[in-house]
Every structure is written in C-alpha cells, then in structure tokens.
Amino acid sequence: MSDKGHIFCGFKHPKVEREIHWEKGSIAFIEDGDTISSRRFWAAKIPIFGYRPDDDLFFHEEPQHRRRYLNWLCSYLDLSYMDLVTHYEQTLKQRNAALRDQRTAEKEFLVWEQELANLGARLYHLRTDTVLRLCKQYARLWECMDCEPAFLRYVPGGSGDVLEIQKQLAIDRPKDIQRGWTRFGPHRDDLLIERYQRPIKDSGSQGYRKLAIILLSAACALTVTTKESKTHLFYLDDIEGELDDQNEVKLFKLLADQPFQLFLTAVRKPQVLINTRQENQLQWVEL
Known part of the structure; x- marks a missing residue:
C-alpha cells in the first residue's frame, strides 16, 4: 500500500x-x-475474503496466525466477538503481570482466574460452533472439486467449562509463575488443516496447500451471512502457479458459481479465464 x-x-x-x-x-x-x-461496523457491511500468496504462511507460522482466521470469521458472525477477545486478552495480560510480581497474593490470582474462566468458556463455545459450521462448508467445497479432501480440526487450548478452567489455572499456577505466562486458555487455540490425519504441510504438495487455503477462505465466506450484504467480495491474487491446469479450471468454475463478487489480480490476464470460457463475463482492467 x-x-x-x-x-x-x-x-x-x-x-x-x-x-x-x-x-x-x-x-x-x-x-x-x-x-x-468503527472498522468493525464497516467490515460487517462488506465481508471480504480471498487469497494472496503470503496466506501460505498459515501452514508454517505459529498458531497465532491461524487464530486470525477464527477471529476474523467469528467477528462477522457475532459483532460482540472482538470486544470479548479484547476483554480476554486484557485480563490475560493482568494475570501474566501478576505471575511475574512476587508480591501478588493468592486472592488476586483468584480474581483474574475467575474472569479468565468466564471469558475463556464463552470464547471456546463461540469458536467451537463457528468451526462446526465452517467444516461443513469446507467439506462441501472439496466434494465439488472431486479430489482427495483435506479436513479442518479445531485444537482448543482451553475448555468450555468455567469451573474446569478455574481448576486448571490454579493447578498450573506454580509452573506459570516460573514461566511468567499463562499456559492454559483459548489464547493457545489452533486451527489445523490435515490430510491422512497429518498436517497438510507434511502431506501435501505446494499446489495442494494452495488449493486448501483458497477453499478455506471460500468456506469462511460461505459461512458468513449478514442482513445488509448477501454478496461477499472474494479476491484471488496470483492464482496461476503451483496449481495444475485441471485443478485450476475446476477451482475457478467452483468459485464463479458461488455468491461472490470475484476479483482477480495478476501481472497478466490469467489463462484460466480462457480455459473456462468466462473471459467475456468478467471485466478485466489492465493497469
């Protein structure tokens, strides 16, 4: 930019x-x-999803990068979600600060841990419900591609039971004090894409990984419904490369049939437009 x-x-x-x-x-x-x-208010009006080459970091970065997909999607489904995340992160910072302060009394820990438990349980249930909806869309898209599918798996770092979270935080407290940070909770959540019950970064080619992440973004878009915007913006940056011609054509046909406003960006007009005979149905602007 x-x-x-x-x-x-x-x-x-x-x-x-x-x-x-x-x-x-x-x-x-x-x-x-x-x-x-409010950027959140703006985002809710125009849901935007898509793919750009650096989205491949999904398979290599720490779980924090993958949680962004969860946060982004959940924030569309529930406008209060990001306030909940912000409140949880602030409370987490306060407990972590208390862990590093030797003067902190046990009753102070109990205050932070009770609040973390209440907020963490709510996050767990919201994310679990969202991933369940997302998995259904993801499976349907793979079925339409008619190839060996990948699967989503939500790996929670916490629990959905308030009392269980409080108990675990109390048990972990001595080791958390040594570490200086909180081990248990939704701030440790992960979202994995697997094939043959193995992470896709170890079981899929570069082209397959690209297809998996594009379909994930498309599944996110299909999971979202809003009162004001039923047609989402979906962008593809540099669709050519890595994907073989057959999968590229099938992918573009699949995306073209979805309720998206589809945007393509590339250094030259993608060959896939010609291969699918949809060149005349799209407006291609050369800059």
Missing part, C-alpha cells in the same frame, strides 16, 4: 457510496459522506 491513496465504491443495491482514504498509516472509512469510526 502506498503512503497515500483513495478508493471509491458505488453500489446499486442497496444504493450507497463508500470510500477509503489512507495517508501515512492513517485510514478513514466514509459511507455516504459520513465518517465511520
């Missing part, structure tokens, strides 16, 4: 004008001339 820029979008149904201005790291969101102060 450049240091300064402006994007304007006009929509017919419903009729609305939206703009994004950015300059030196500052971003302003505007709808029909009015500045929108």
Whole structure:
C-alpha cells in the first residue's frame, strides 16, 4: 500500500457510496459522506475474503496466525466477538503481570482466574460452533472439486467449562509463575488443516496447500451471512502457479458459481479465464 491513496465504491443495491482514504498509516472509512469510526461496523457491511500468496504462511507460522482466521470469521458472525477477545486478552495480560510480581497474593490470582474462566468458556463455545459450521462448508467445497479432501480440526487450548478452567489455572499456577505466562486458555487455540490425519504441510504438495487455503477462505465466506450484504467480495491474487491446469479450471468454475463478487489480480490476464470460457463475463482492467 502506498503512503497515500483513495478508493471509491458505488453500489446499486442497496444504493450507497463508500470510500477509503489512507495517508501515512492513517485510514478513514466514509459511507455516504459520513465518517465511520468503527472498522468493525464497516467490515460487517462488506465481508471480504480471498487469497494472496503470503496466506501460505498459515501452514508454517505459529498458531497465532491461524487464530486470525477464527477471529476474523467469528467477528462477522457475532459483532460482540472482538470486544470479548479484547476483554480476554486484557485480563490475560493482568494475570501474566501478576505471575511475574512476587508480591501478588493468592486472592488476586483468584480474581483474574475467575474472569479468565468466564471469558475463556464463552470464547471456546463461540469458536467451537463457528468451526462446526465452517467444516461443513469446507467439506462441501472439496466434494465439488472431486479430489482427495483435506479436513479442518479445531485444537482448543482451553475448555468450555468455567469451573474446569478455574481448576486448571490454579493447578498450573506454580509452573506459570516460573514461566511468567499463562499456559492454559483459548489464547493457545489452533486451527489445523490435515490430510491422512497429518498436517497438510507434511502431506501435501505446494499446489495442494494452495488449493486448501483458497477453499478455506471460500468456506469462511460461505459461512458468513449478514442482513445488509448477501454478496461477499472474494479476491484471488496470483492464482496461476503451483496449481495444475485441471485443478485450476475446476477451482475457478467452483468459485464463479458461488455468491461472490470475484476479483482477480495478476501481472497478466490469467489463462484460466480462457480455459473456462468466462473471459467475456468478467471485466478485466489492465493497469
């Protein structure tokens, strides 16, 4: 992104004008001339999903990167979700600070641990329900691709039972004090893509991994429904490469049949448009 820029979008149904201005790291969101102060409110109006090459880090980075998919998706399904995450993270920081302070009394730990248990259980249930819905969409997309599927697996770092969380935090407290941080809780959650019951980074080719992450983003988009926007924005950056021609054509046909506004970006017009005979149905703009 450049240091300064402006994007304007006009929509017919419903009729609305939206703009994004950015300059030196500052971003302003505007709808029909009015500045929108909450990015969450803006995001809820225009769900955006897609693929870019650095999304492949999903398979290599720490669980924190994969939790972003959970947080992003859950925030679309429940507008209060990110407030819950923020509250949990603030409480977690307070307990971690208490762990490193030798003057902290046990009754202070009990306060933080009770709050963490209440918030952590809510996060667990929200994420569990979301992943269940996501898995159904993911499986359906793989079925449409008619190839060996990959599977999603949610690996919780905590529990959905408040009393169980409090008990585990109390048990872990001596070791947590030695570590200086909290081991147990949803801040340790992970979302894995597996094939043959093994992580896909160990069991799939580069092209297969690319297909798996694109279908994951598509499944996220299909899981989301909003009152104001039933047609989502879905982008593909650099679709060519890694995928073989057959899977590339099947993938593009599959995505073209979904309720997406599909955007492609590439250094040249993708061959897949010609292969699927849909070149005339899309507007290709060369910059």
